[in-house]
Amino acid sequence: xxxxxxxxxxxxxxxxxxxxxxxxxxxxxxxxxxxxxxxxxxxxxxxxxxxxxxxxxxxxxxxxxxxxxxxxxxxxxxxxxxxxxxxxxxxxxxxxxxxxxxxxxxxxxxxxxxxxxxxxxxxxxxxxxxxxxxxxxxxxxxxxxxxxxxxxxxxxxxxxxxxxxxxxxxxxxxxxxxxxxxxxxxxxxxxxxxxxxxxxxxxxxxxxxxxxxxxxxxxxxxxxxxxxxxxxxxxxxxxxxxxxxxxxxxxxxxxxxxxxxxxxxxxxxxxxxxxxxxxxxxxxxxxxxxxxxxxxxxxxxxxxxxxxxxxxxxxxxxxxxxxxxxxxxxxxxxxxxxx
Amino acid sequence: xxxxxxxxxxxxxxxxxxxxxxxxxxxxxxxxxxxxxxxxxxxxxxxxxxxxxxxxxxxxxxxxxxxxxxxxxxxxxxxxxxxxxxxxxxxxxxxxxxxxxxxxxxxxxxxxxxxxxxxxxxxxxxxxxxxxxxxxxxxxxxxxxxxxxxxxxxxxxxxxxxxxxxxxxxxxxxxxxxxxxxxxxxxxxxxxxxxxxxxxxxxxxxxxxxxxxxxxxxxxxxxxxxxxxxxxxxxxxxxxxxxxxxxxxxxxxxxxxxxxxxxxxxxxxxxxxxxxxxxxxxxxxxxxxxxxxxxxxxxxxxxxxxxxxxxxxxxxxxxxxxxxxxxxxxxxxxxxxxx
Ligand SMILES: O=P(O)(O)O[C@H]1O[C@H](CO)[C@@H](O)[C@H](O)[C@H]1O
Ligand SMILES: O=P(O)(O)O[C@H]1O[C@H](CO)[C@@H](O)[C@H](O)[C@H]1O
Numbered sequence: 001x002x003x004x005x006x007x008x009x010x011x012x013x014x015x016x017x018x019x020x021x022x023x024x025x026x027x028x029x030x031x032x033x034x035x036x037x038x039x040x041x042x043x044x045x046x047x048x049x050x051x052x053x054x055x056x057x058x059x060x061x062x063x064x065x066x067x068x069x070x071x072x073x074x075x076x077x078x079x080x081x082x083x084x085x086x087x088x089x090x091x092x093x094x095x096x097x098x099x100x101x102x103x104x105x106x107x108x109x110x111x112x113x114x115x116x117x118x119x120x121x122x123x124x125x126x127x128x129x130x131x132x133x134x135x136x137x138x139x140x141x142x143x144x145x146x147x148x149x150x151x152x153x154x155x156x157x158x159x160x161x162x163x164x165x166x167x168x169x170x171x172x173x174x175x176x177x178x179x180x181x182x183x184x185x186x187x188x189x190x191x192x193x194x195x196x197x198x199x200x201x202x203x204x205x206x207x208x209x210x211x212x213x214x215x216x217x218x219x220x221x222x223x224x225x226x227x228x229x230x231x232x233x234x235x236x237x238x239x240x241x242x243x244x245x246x247x248x249x250x251x252x253x254x255x256x257x258x259x260x261x262x263x264x265x266x267x268x269x270x271x272x273x274x275x276x277x278x279x280x281x282x283x284x285x286x287x288x289x290x291x292x293x294x295x296x297x298x299x300x301x302x303x304x305x306x307x308x309x310x311x312x313x314x315x316x317x318x319x320x321x322x323x324x325x326x327x328x329x330x331x332x333x334x335x336x337x338x339x
Numbered sequence: 340x341x342x343x344x345x346x347x348x349x350x351x352x353x354x355x356x357x358x359x360x361x362x363x364x365x366x367x368x369x370x371x372x373x374x375x376x377x378x379x380x381x382x383x384x385x386x387x388x389x390x391x392x393x394x395x396x397x398x399x400x401x402x403x404x405x406x407x408x409x410x411x412x413x414x415x416x417x418x419x420x421x422x423x424x425x426x427x428x429x430x431x432x433x434x435x436x437x438x439x440x441x442x443x444x445x446x447x448x449x450x451x452x453x454x455x456x457x458x459x460x461x462x463x464x465x466x467x468x469x470x471x472x473x474x475x476x477x478x479x480x481x482x483x484x485x486x487x488x489x490x491x492x493x494x495x496x497x498x499x500x501x502x503x504x505x506x507x508x509x510x511x512x513x514x515x516x517x518x519x520x521x522x523x524x525x526x527x528x529x530x531x532x533x534x535x536x537x538x539x540x541x542x543x544x545x546x547x548x549x550x551x552x553x554x555x556x557x558x559x560x561x562x563x564x565x566x567x568x569x570x571x572x573x574x575x576x577x578x579x580x581x582x583x584x585x586x587x588x589x590x591x592x593x594x595x596x597x598x599x600x601x602x603x604x605x606x607x608x609x610x611x612x613x614x615x616x617x618x619x620x621x622x623x624x625x626x627x628x629x630x631x632x633x634x635x636x637x638x639x640x641x642x643x644x645x646x647x648x649x650x651x652x653x654x655x656x657x658x659x660x661x662x663x664x665x666x667x668x669x670x671x672x673x674x675x676x677x678x
Contacts, residue, residue: 001424003425009440009441010438010439011437011438013437020517022419026421027417035499079366080363080663082348085340085347087342088343094541095541095544095545095565096565097351097352097354098344098349098362098565099349099350100347102348148660150660152655154655161654162371163372169655169656175359180659201433226435226437278659299659301659316491316492316493316617320619321487321491322516324419326419
């Protein structure tokens with residue numbers, strides 16, 4: 001018997017973060033008796049008078065949204081990070097270390113239309129979203145105390161999204177958070193050791209192999225990373241060096257919008273349901289330093305596993321020990337490519 | 340305005356793993372319009388003819404469970420890790436690194452009674468569970484290829500538990516998984532640097548402060564760690580050095596059972612619902628080396644946030660950047676202590 005990726009349990013290494021994933025391909029046959037998600041297939045309305053994000057409506061904080069026609073950005077009324085706090089730090093012995101954290105939390109409405117999601121917007125509209133991201137990234141970088149800008153989107157009730165109106169968020173802050181910090185360290189090590197960029201080198205290696213590619217256009221590749229954790233996890237990564245949104249040309253932005261739309265359209269087709277996910281961009285910190293080691297890339301973490309109602313639970317073993325998946329990255333990529 | 344833990348956003352450091360948590364205490368006031376969990380309050384039956392775990396029933400794999408009266412352990416019929424695979428490894432360039440992983444997955448039924456959960460079992464019955472863990476840990480350590488034994492429990496549908504019959508699992512394997520490996524490194528550094536154990540030193544520091552203690556008995560303390568991530572996260576940790584289950588005396592095992600019962604009884608009272616969580620034990624690897632730097636401790640990661648139906652979602656920002664919580668560790672500990 002020869003060891004095979006498609007049949008035998010193995011661990012794969014993630015060079016972007018230094019972590020591992022446990023892959024158990026034989027486990028796909030396991031019967032599922034547990035929780036089923038509910039499918040909400042209500043007829044969506046283009047305007048909801050109760051929605052905090054629709055044009056012209058009053059938000060929780062009392063402010064009134066303008067009659068916006070494209071994207072619309074505002075500061076989160078219940079942001080986890082705020083600017084107006086006193087700074088302080090607390091350190092006692094080896095175990096009690098804490099520090100105040102200033103930041104800015106914003107909400108980006110992707111469209112005035114309450115009923116739409118990214119895959120249902122046209123290319124021009126998604127292009128507007130990307131342009132808005134760039135504008136926000138540039139503005140937030142100007143703030144002296146902001147050293148990292150996290151742009152992300154939670155889509156679907158199962159992903160804790162409390163409002164179906166198409167929107168994403170930005171949390172920008174003083175510290176570089178754990179996940180991008182791991183990448184920062186690995187990318188820098190690689191750059192210093194090889195004089196090359198880890199992300200684009202990886203993309204080039206995947207373009208040769210072709211096994212995990214879902215889609216490509218002039219500037220970007222959509223792929224399932226070799227070390228993917230979530231069943232249909234995907235990454236949109238550039239073919240050549242792009243440090244951050246700040247450095248993106250119009251045509252690169254259009255290509256990112258195209259890749260984002262194409263992937264999410266495929267996702268919606270997968271189980272014939274509006275596909276839930278958390279997605280976001282990892283890119284150069286805004287700490288005032290040069291970051292030639294960084295390439296912007298967008299990651300998608302969708303929870304559904306086998307159908308619109310059966311998701312992957314990252315629980316016991318995964319929380320306590322190591323992320324685990326059943327389906328191989330190659331299988332997932334093949335399924336998404338063919339849709 | 341002075342910086343205060345109870346009011347202002349801050350980051351806390353976890354010295355056990357080297358990671359951070361973003362705390363946003365002011366955010367507790369945020370209204371919740373998102374997904375609500377369903378409460379399943381069916382009249383539970385002591386025996387379910389359809390259950391794979393009840394005594395005398397036939398399992399998915401075709402085997403018949405014995406008429407057990409206390410705990411019962413068997414090898415998982417759909418284990419993510421198995422023994423009988425060929426070994427192999429794959430390494431190509433900087434990006435493609437994988438290795439076969441052998442292991443053993445077991446299921447431990449905590450009681451023959453289908454309707455019971457840990458907080459509903461008596462002290463003697465939970466003591467039996469702890470003794471079973473010790474027996475399994477010892478047996479698995481004997482297997483030359485097993486270097487780490489992860490004991491855990493997923494409780495509740497929301498935690499991906501596919502069967503309400505009271506049970507836990509053991510996944511034992513060749514590699515030390517990521518989470519215990521981080522602790523292994525931190526504990527060893529601390530031990531080599533100070534000649535002391537990080538876990539018991541931490542417990543002693545918390546016993547002086549008293550702010551985050553929920554409960555204690557002769558051998559163990561139940562506390563909310565300063566760097567807790569989940570809203571009502573807790574840890575059961577020893578007052579003095581206990582490397583692993585292998586080294587536990589009868590009275591220490593009885594005390595661990597008592598702490599486990601007491602905490603889960605409090606949990607059930609919190610929102611008047613059978614409280615979901617993932618829990619498990621981190622302890623010395625079984626790699627044949629001495630591990631004086633390790634102390635066994637049990638961690639509890641429960642998802643509920645505000646009520647039986649509103650959970651904390653670890654999504655967008657948390658997946659992409661950093662875990663985040665609203666409620667402070669001190670508040671959570673106070674609530675659990677007083678129950
Ligand atoms: O209890 P089960 O059915 O084996 O499975 C459950 O626990 C496992 C270990 O934490 C997870 O990998 C699964 O996603 C979860 O559904
Ligand atoms: O969109 P909301 O309501 O701000 O909140 C959602 O996203 C946040 C950032 O990922 C999470 O911290 C919350 O748990 C989630 O419910």
